[in-house]
Structures are given as C-alpha cells and as structure tokens.
Amino acid sequence: MRVMGVDPGLTRCGVGAVEGRPGAPLSLVAVGVVRTGADEELGARLVGIEAGIERWLDEIRPDAVAVERVFSQHNVRTVMGTAQAAGIAILCAARRGLPVALHTPSEVKAAITGSGTADKKQVGTMVTRLLRLAEMPKPADAADALALAICHVWRGGAQHRLSQALSRATRRNPTR
Amino acid sequence: MRVMGVDPGLTRCGVGAVEGRPGAPLSLVAVGVVRTGADEELGARLVGIEAGIERWLDEIRPDAVAVERVFSQHNVRTVMGTAQAAGIAILCAARRGLPVALHTPSEVKAAITGSGTADKKQVGTMVTRLLRLAEMPKPADAADALALAICHVWRGGAQHRLSQALSRATRRNPTR
Numbered sequence: 001m002r003v004m005g006v007d008p009g010l011t012r013c014g015v016g017a018v019e020g021r022p023g024a025p026l027s028l029v030a031v032g033v034v035r036t037g038a039d040e041e042l043g044a045r046l047v048g049i050e051a052g053i054e055r056w057l058d059e060i061r062p063d064a065v066a067v068e069r070v071f072s073q074h075n076v077r078t079v080m081g082t083a084q085a086a087g088i089a090i091l092c093a094a095r096r097g098l099p100v101a102l103h104t105p106s107e108v109k110a111a112i113t114g115s116g117t118a119d120k121k122q123v124g125t126m127v128t129r130l131l132r133l134a135e136m137p138k139p140a141d142a143a144d145a146l147a148l149a150i151c152h153v154w155r156g157g158a159q160h161r162l163s164q165a166l167s168r169a170t171r172r173n174p175t176r
Numbered sequence: 177m178r179v180m181g182v183d184p185g186l187t188r189c190g191v192g193a194v195e196g197r198p199g200a201p202l203s204l205v206a207v208g209v210v211r212t213g214a215d216e217e218l219g220a221r222l223v224g225i226e227a228g229i230e231r232w233l234d235e236i237r238p239d240a241v242a243v244e245r246v247f248s249q250h251n252v253r254t255v256m257g258t259a260q261a262a263g264i265a266i267l268c269a270a271r272r273g274l275p276v277a278l279h280t281p282s283e284v285k286a287a288i289t290g291s292g293t294a295d296k297k298q299v300g301t302m303v304t305r306l307l308r309l310a311e312m313p314k315p316a317d318a319a320d321a322l323a324l325a326i327c328h329v330w331r332g333g334a335q336h337r338l339s340q341a342l343s344r345a346t347r348r349n350p351t352r
Contacts, residue, residue, distance in 0.1 A: 042278070043270025046263055050271075070256055080246055080259045087222055087260030088267060094219025095226075102218070 001156070002029060004062035005148030006053070006089040007141045008070065010045050010081035011038055013052065013089070014141030017060045018131065018149045026150060028131045030060055031142045042081075049085050053092045065093035066152035068144070069102040103151050108144070111151035123147050177332070178205060180238035181324030182229070182265040183317045184246065186221050186257035187214055189228065189265070190317030193236045194307065194325045202326060204307045206236055207318045218257075225261050229268045241269035242328035244320070245278040279327050284320075287327035299323050 001021055007014035013034040020026035034052030036045040057065075067090055070083045093100045106116035112126045124136045124143040130150060137143045177197055183190035189210040196202035210228030212221035233241075243266055246259045269276045282292035288302045300312045300319040306326060313319045 041270075041276070043266045043276045046267040047270045050267060083256045083259040084263030084266075087263045090219050090260075091222040091226060091264060094217070094223045100217070100219045 001064065001153055002060065002062045003149040003152045003156070004056065004060050004065050005145040005150075005152065006065065006067045006086070007144040007148060008068060008082050008086035008089055009141060010036055010042075010049070010078070010085050012139060012141045013049055013085050014139070014143070014145035015053070015056045016137070016142055016145035016147075016149055017056075017062055018146060018153060020150075020153045022154050025132075026130055026153065028133065028146070030056075031137050031146055032056075033139060033142055042084075045081075046084060046088055049088050050092060053089050057092060057096065057098075062098065064099045064101065064152060064156065065089070066101045066103055066148045067093075068108070068148055069104045071104075101152055101156065103148055103155070107155070108147050108151040111154055112147045120144070177240065177329055178236065178238045179325040179328045179332070180232065180236050180241050181321040181326075181328065182241065182243045182262070183320040183324060184244060184258050184262035184265055185317060186212055186218075186225070186254070186261050188315060188317045189225055189261050190315070190319070190321035191229070191232045192313070192318055192322035192325055193232075193238055194322060194329060196326075196329045198330055201308075202306055202329065204309065204322070206232075207313050207322055208232075209315060209318055218260075221257075222260060222264055225264050226268060229265050233268060233272065233274075238274065240275045240277065240328060240332065241265070242277045242279055242324045243269075244284070244324055245280045247280075277328055277332065279324055279331070283331070284323050284327040287330055288323050296320070 002019045004017040016031040017029035018026050019029050036048040067086050070086050090100050109118040110116040113122050120140050127143050127146045128136045178195045180193040192207040193205035194202050195205050210225055212224040243262050246262050266276050285294040286292040289298050296316050303319050303322045304312045
C-alpha cells in the first residue's frame, strides 16, 4: 500500500510518501515540501498549493492520502490558512477518487513513537529509523508528512484487519 | 461592475451576484445556494462545493468575487469546514484570474445597514430594499452572499475612487 501524507500549511506544506503494510518494513517513496510566498495573495497561494499537490499526486500515484486533521485550538494566526491548505489537499485527492483519511497530531505521534505527546524531534527520529534513512528529513513539515503516511499504513491496516475480523464474527453469529 | 458574493459553508454555501457601481442603483443578477450532504465524506463535500462554485462562475461571469473572511472565533464545531469551503471558493476565482476580496461580517453589516453589529434580519431587510426585491432572499446564507457582493461594490468603488484621487494628487505633486 502506497500512502501519501500531507502536513498542511500555506507557507510550507509537507508531502511524504511511503510504501508498506502492517508488520513489514516500510520504504520511503518520496518526500518534500510545497511552498508558497508569504507576500503572495491568498488566492495565488491556494492555486500554488493545488498545483504542487497535483504534481505530487501525478508523480507518487498513491493508493490513499492521509492529511493532518486541523483544530481551531492551533495557532489562531495561521489556523485558517492551514485549514484551507488541508482542504485543497483533500479536494485534490477526492477529485481523483482516492480515499482520504484525517489523523490528529496525537494519533500520529502515538502511532510512531508510542506517546501521543512526543515532541517533533522524537517523531523525526522515529521516522528516520522506521524508514532506515541516513539522516532526518528536513524541514520538520516533511518529516511530519512521512509520519502521517506511516501512521496511516499502520492504522489503516489495523482498522482493515479489525473490520475483517468483525465481519467474520458477524457472519458466524448474525444476531450480534 | 458585476460582483459574486460567497457566504461559505459546507452544508450551505450562499452565492449571490449583483451588478452596480457606487452611487447608482444596484441590480440582482442571481442568487442561490450550493449544498452538500452532512452524511457525505469531507472530500466528496469539497468536490461538490468546487463543482457548484464553478457552475456559478460559468453562469455569472463576475468581474470580482467577494468571500466572507472566516475567523477562528466562529462556531468551533463548524469553523474548519467553513474555512475550507471559503478556501475552495477563493481557489476557483483565483484560478480564473479574478480578483478576490475578503470582507469581515462586521464590514458587510456596516456597509449594508450602517451598523457593524446588525442582526441577520436587518441585513436581509436592507438587501431586499437595496435590490428592490419583492421578498427577502432565503435561506439567510443566500441573502448574506448578496450583502457581501453589495458591500464589495460599494467598498471596492470607494477604494477605487480613493486610489484614483491619490494617483491624481501624486501626479500633480510628485514629491508627495
């Protein structure tokens, strides 16, 4: 399963893709950042993010896209731009009929490090280790995008196995 | 000047267009709502909003688009969806090279009613009166979209006259 993670942002939108399945080693497909200029108008920035995400989707051809779920408790000054960048990533994926999953920052941290309150460095260290990279991907947005993709491979797989098990149990015991 | 206003929302995205210029009577071009189902996935809803806004832009062919500026102080439960719907309206307009303006709710209320704290009914009443309509446009999102468009005609016009006056003054007195 090839998953593209997106850590949304107007100035830097992290993009990272991994290939893997639960219980097997993961591999890095690609990682980078879509940038737009802080001096550009909002409309031009959103057009730039759409074009950047489209190029990544064309190149990576993922089976699924995982986007960080944005909360209004985040930095109030930037949260609207972050939500809009996330919305455009979701739009681009959904237009292609790709499944889109949203994961919260604490779900991602818990999946990657075992702790929902891990700091950025710990997440970066684990991404580097899990993908057997020579050094930590930079900037942090790129590492976070990979963490999202890894989280989705593992959670998606776990959820898939759980729903398979539930459906087998239901078939055996239809009154459940 | 033909302006299309967008009152963003995931469930109901109000769209309304007016034709006019400052100091002259305004006329209604079209008004309506782009709806998506609350039971649909977020990705499908954003695709639906993009398609709806594109159809309105094709039909109305506005000179400018005015979108309500979303703040994180709004209803926390729905603000992320509202911000994403706004982002998609801005994206659609910017992709066509149309100028996009953001106006705050209090700027719109002040422009239409004279008070930045007017309620929805007062805004609806003034929209109905200014466009000489037989009855108030419904739902409120549609009336709010028209209010945004009217606000933009008036504010855009005032800003335009101000910049013309400044540029004339600068030509007369280039050391300013």
